[in-house]
Amino acid sequence: MTNIPAQPTSALRCTAFDGTRRLASGPYAEVAVAVKQRVRDEPDAAILIFDDRSGREIDFDLRGSDRDIAERVARQFAAASEPARSAGRPKLGVVAREVTLLPRHWEWLAAQPGGASAALRRLVETASRAGGDDRAVLRDLQERTYRFMAAMAGNLPGFEEASRALFAGKIAEMETHIATWPADVRAHVLRLFEGDAAPPV
Numbered sequence: 001m002t003n004i005p006a007q008p009t010s011a012l013r014c015t016a017f018d019g020t021r022r023l024a025s026g027p028y029a030e031v032a033v034a035v036k037q038r039v040r041d042e043p044d045a046a047i048l049i050f051d052d053r054s055g056r057e058i059d060f061d062l063r064g065s066d067r068d069i070a071e072r073v074a075r076q077f078a079a080a081s082e083p084a085r086s087a088g089r090p091k092l093g094v095v096a097r098e099v100t101l102l103p104r105h106w107e108w109l110a111a112q113p114g115g116a117s118a119a120l121r122r123l124v125e126t127a128s129r130a131g132g133d134d135r136a137v138l139r140d141l142q143e144r145t146y147r148f149m150a151a152m153a154g155n156l157p158g159f160e161e162a163s164r165a166l167f168a169g170k171i172a173e174m175e176t177h178i179a180t181w182p183a184d185v186r187a188h189v190l191r192l193f194e195g196d197a198a199p200p201v
Contacts, residue, residue: 012077013052017152018045020182025052028077029070032060036069048151055144055192057151142167145192152185153178166193 015025016035024034031049038045039062051058061072099120109116145166153159158177165174171193178186 014049014058015052015188016047016049017184017188018042018047020152020185022184022188023047028058028060029073032062032069032073033066035060036062036066050148050151050188052192053144055147138169141193141195145189148192149189153181153189156181156185 012028013026014028014031016023016031016038018038023038024031035047035049039047049058049060050056060069061076062069064072106116109120146163149159149163149166153162156178157180162174162177165171165177175190178189181189
């Protein structure tokens, strides 16, 4: 068993396919090593690797030892695995514009913690998130699922119908259209849409 060093990319997960069969799922470095071992055993293997978060195809440099590969992957994708830093107030892009309210509205705002401006920002954020986050999450799930579908199943029967059903939110209908697809491809489509795209290796 290869001793793979701890990876800062552990939060990044992907799934590799050998043809239509799922080869491995898990952290980038582990999957990269599994792919290297498969290619070493079968040089003509048709390998495609997909990021579980975005559904996009990714590629690894498989030169060197398993440890070399793991360390290279860690360096290559380190930035993507780091949580985004919150911007300080000077970088928020605050813009001053006129707001017209009734006197009672100004009185209520003035009594809120942080004053009128802070209260207004909180109100706007709350209103924009109400329902908006759900739509954004759904859109992201649809788009990542479609990216994988297009790459792996674009030529399979029912692809167009399944795609339309996906973006229409008719998932039961989509499942009907993908019923004849290879089992691992079909299962991964559903995992991507359901937000659980990384089964155990």
